[in-house]
Amino acid sequence: MLSVRKNEDVCFELRDMNFSEITGENQPLKGKQEADKKNVAVLSGTSKQYKTGDTTITALQPSDVVFRENELTLVIGPSGSGKTTLLSLAGCVIYPTSGDVWVKGQHVNTLNPDELARLRLYNIGFVFQNFNLIAPLTALENVMQPLRMMKIPVKEARKKAQEALEMVQMGDRMKSLPKQLSGGQQQRVAIARALVGNPSLILCDEPTAALDAKSVSIVMHELKSLAKDGKSVAVVTHDTRLKQFADRIIYVHNGYVSETPPDEEIFN
Amino acid sequence: MIATAYKFIRYDKPKSIGVVIGIIISTFLIGQQVGILTFLTTLMGGLVSNSDTGKADIWITDKITINANELAKIDGSVAREVRSIEGVESAYPIVVTPAVASFSNGKTAPVTIIGSEAPGFVAGPLKDKIIKGSLADLLDDFAVSADFYDASTLTNSTDVGTELEINGKRAIIKVQTKDARGFGGSFFYTTLSRARFYGNFPDDKVSAVAVKVKEGYPVEKVRDEINSLLPLVNAWKTEDLKSSTVRFIVISSNIGSSIGSLVIFAIISGFFIIGLTLYSSAMDRVKDYGTLKAIGATNGYITRLIIVQSLIFAVTGFILAWMLLEGFRAGVKNAGLIINISPLLLGGLFMITFLISVGSALFFSVRTINSVEPASVFRN
Numbered sequence: 001m002l003s004v005r006k007n008e009d010v011c012f013e014l015r016d017m018n019f020s021e022i023t024g025e026n027q028p029l030k031g032k033q034e035a036d037k038k039n040v041a042v043l044s045g046t047s048k049q050y051k052t053g054d055t056t057i058t059a060l061q062p063s064d065v066v067f068r069e070n071e072l073t074l075v076i077g078p079s080g081s082g083k084t085t086l087l088s089l090a091g092c093v094i095y096p097t098s099g100d101v102w103v104k105g106q107h108v109n110t111l112n113p114d115e116l117a118r119l120r121l122y123n124i125g126f127v128f129q130n131f132n133l134i135a136p137l138t139a140l141e142n143v144m145q146p147l148r149m150m151k152i153p154v155k156e157a158r159k160k161a162q163e164a165l166e167m168v169q170m171g172d173r174m175k176s177l178p179k180q181l182s183g184g185q186q187q188r189v190a191i192a193r194a195l196v197g198n199p200s201l202i203l204c205d206e207p208t209a210a211l212d213a214k215s216v217s218i219v220m221h222e223l224k225s226l227a228k229d230g231k232s233v234a235v236v237t238h239d240t241r242l243k244q245f246a247d248r249i250i251y252v253h254n255g256y257v258s259e260t261p262p263d264e265e266i267f268n
Numbered sequence: 269m270i271a272t273a274y275k276f277i278r279y280d281k282p283k284s285i286g287v288v289i290g291i292i293i294s295t296f297l298i299g300q301q302v303g304i305l306t307f308l309t310t311l312m313g314g315l316v317s318n319s320d321t322g323k324a325d326i327w328i329t330d331k332i333t334i335n336a337n338e339l340a341k342i343d344g345s346v347a348r349e350v351r352s353i354e355g356v357e358s359a360y361p362i363v364v365t366p367a368v369a370s371f372s373n374g375k376t377a378p379v380t381i382i383g384s385e386a387p388g389f390v391a392g393p394l395k396d397k398i399i400k401g402s403l404a405d406l407l408d409d410f411a412v413s414a415d416f417y418d419a420s421t422l423t424n425s426t427d428v429g430t431e432l433e434i435n436g437k438r439a440i441i442k443v444q445t446k447d448a449r450g451f452g453g454s455f456f457y458t459t460l461s462r463a464r465f466y467g468n469f470p471d472d473k474v475s476a477v478a479v480k481v482k483e484g485y486p487v488e489k490v491r492d493e494i495n496s497l498l499p500l501v502n503a504w505k506t507e508d509l510k511s512s513t514v515r516f517i518v519i520s521s522n523i524g525s526s527i528g529s530l531v532i533f534a535i536i537s538g539f540f541i542i543g544l545t546l547y548s549s550a551m552d553r554v555k556d557y558g559t560l561k562a563i564g565a566t567n568g569y570i571t572r573l574i575i576v577q578s579l580i581f582a583v584t585g586f587i588l589a590w591m592l593l594e595g596f597r598a599g600v601k602n603a604g605l606i607i608n609i610s611p612l613l614l615g616g617l618f619m620i621t622f623l624i625s626v627g628s629a630l631f632f633s634v635r636t637i638n639s640v641e642p643a644s645v646f647r648n
Contacts, residue, residue, distance in 0.1 A: 093643040114566045121564025132559040136279030
C-alpha cells in the first residue's frame with residue numbers, strides 16, 4: 001500500500017502498491033525493470049519548504065506520489081494548495097526539502113543543476129498556464145528549440161518540429177510569432193514543443209486556465225491521446241470539469257496529497 | 269544559437285538599437301581620440317621622421333636635449349670629428365632654426381627652417397612627400413619648400429611660386445610637400461647655407477648632425493663610440509630620438525593624459541551604458557530565459573545565448589563605428605588632420621569593443637539571468 005502522510009495522525013492509503021513495490025526495490029531484477037518502466041516519476045516521502053525571512057512555509061507535506069505511463073493524472077486542488085510545488089518537484093525544477101524524487105530511474109536529489117536540466121530536456125515536456133512560448137521565436141522555432149538544445153541538426157530538428165506542429169493541427173501557422181496566435185493556438189504550439197523531444201513525462205500547469213471552452217476540449221483531448229500513446233501526462237488544475245479526462249486524480253489540499261478528496265466540498 | 273540570438277536582438281528593436289548606438293559612440297570616440305593622438309605623435313617626431321632615415325642612422329644633438337623640436341646649437345666641427353670615428357660612413361650637418369614668415373597679404377606666421385646639404389637633403393624633404401617641384405629646385409635662389417596642409421595655418425597659399433619673406437629676407441616657394449610637418453610650426457626645408465642665412469644662424473654652429481653608419485657596423489656600437497669620444501654631445505639612434513621627443517611632448521603637454529582619460533571615460537561609459545541596456549533587455553526577456561531553463565537549457569546554454577547576442581552587437585557596432593571613422597578620416601583629411609586607421613588600431617578597437625560588449629553582458633546580464641530559477645515559470 002502506498003501511504004500518503006497528512007500530519008502524523010492522518011494517513012491516506014492509496015491504491016495499488018507501496019513505494020518499494022513501485023520502485024521495484026526488494027523485487028527480482030525483471031520485476032524492478034518493469035516497475036521502473038511503468039513508473040515515470042516517483043516522489044517518496046517528498047516535502048518542500050520555502051523560507052521567507054524568518055518564516056518557513058511548508059508548500060508540500062511529506063508525500064508519496066507516482067506518475068505512470070499510459071495515464072493522464074489530474075492533480076487537482078485550490079489555489080495555493082501545493083499542486084504546482086508537486087508539479088515542480090516531479091518536473092525536476094526544484095529540489096525536495098526532504099524525501100526522494102526519481103524520474104526515469106534517476107535519483108533527482110543527487111543531480112546537479114546542469115544534470116537536472118539535461119534530465120528535463122530528454123525526459124520531461126512542460127505545458128504552462130500562460131503557454132510560455134519564447135516571444136521572439138516563431139511557432140516552428142519554439143518547437144525546434146528543445147531539439148536544438150539536444151544538438152540535433154537544424155534540418156532534422158525542423159522536420160521533427162514540423163511533424164509535431166502538424167500533429168496538433170498547427171501546420172499552417174508555423175511561421176507565426178506567439179503574439180500572432182490565439183490562446184488555444186499558442187497552447188497547441190506549447191504542446192507540440194513539449195512533445196517534440198519524445199519525453200516520457202508531460203507536466204501541464206493549468207493548461208486550460210487561459211482558454212475558452214472549445215480550446216479546453218481540444219487541448220485536453222490532445223493530452224488524453226498522448227497518455228493513450230504511452231506517455232505519462234500530469235495535469236495540474238483547479239478546474240474540476242477536467243475530471244472527465246482523467247485516468248487518475250490526485251488531490252492536493254494545504255500541502256497534503258491524497259487520491260481521495262479529503263473534503264468533497266472543497267473540490268466541488 | 270546565432271539564429272536564436274539574432275531573433276532575440278531583432279525582437280527588441282529599440283533596446284537593440286540603443287546598445288548598437290552605445291557601442292558605435294564608444295568605439296568611434298576611442299578610435300577618433302587614438303587616431304588624433306597617433307597623428308599628433310607623428311607630428312611631434314616629424315623633424316626626425318621626415319628626414320632620410322636611409323642616411324640618418326644616428327642623430328647627434330647637444331648634451332641636454334631630449335626633444336628634437338628644441339635643438340640647441342652645437343659646434344660645427346662635430347660633423348668633421350665624427351667622420352673619423354670607426355664605423356661612420358658619412359656625417360651631415362643639419363640646421364634647424366625658428367623664423368617668421370611674412371606674406372604678400374600682410375599675414376605673418378612662425379615657421380621652422382630646416383637646412384641640410386644639397387643634393388642629399390638628409391634632413392628632408394623626402395622625395396615621396398614632394399607633390400610639386402623637386403629636390404633640385406631647392407638649389408634655386410631663394411628657394412624653400414612649404415607644405416600643402418600648412419596653407420590654412422599660414423593663411424596663405426603654399427603653392428610653388430609663392431613669394432614671401434623669411435625674417436625680412438626674400439624667399440620663394442619652389443617645392444610643395446604634402447604632410448611633411450612638425451608639431452606646432454610649419455617646416456620650410458632648404459639648403460644648409462640658406463637656412464643659416466634666413467635664421468641668422470652662426471656659420472660655425474649646427475643644430476644636429478645626422479650620421480650614416482657603414483654597413484656591417486652595429487648602430488648601437490657606433491652610437492656608444494660617439495658618446496664616449498665626444499662628451500659634449502649626445503648621439504641617438506634615430507628611432508630613440510623620435511620616441512624621446514614624442515614621450516617628452518606627450519607628458520609635458522598633458523596631451524597623453526587628456527586623451528587617455530577621454531578614452532578611459534569612453535570605455536567606462538560604454539561599459540555601463542551598453543551593460544545596463546543589455547541588462548534591461550535581458551530582464552524584459554527573463555520569462556523566456558526562465559522557460560528555456562525549465563525546458564532543459566543549462567546555465568551554459570543561456571550564457572552562450574547572451575554572449576552570442578553581445579558578440580552580434582559588438583560586430584555590428586564595430587563595423588558601423590569603423591565606417592563612421594572612415595567618414596571622419598575622409599572629412600578631416602583636407603583640413604590636414606591625417607588619421608591613419610591602421611590594422612593595429614582596428615584590431616585594438618575591436619578588442620576594446622569586444623571587451624566592452626561581452627564584458628558588460630557577463631557583468632550585468634549573465635549573472636542575473638543565471639540566477640533565474642527554472643521554477644519561476646510556474647509563478648506566472
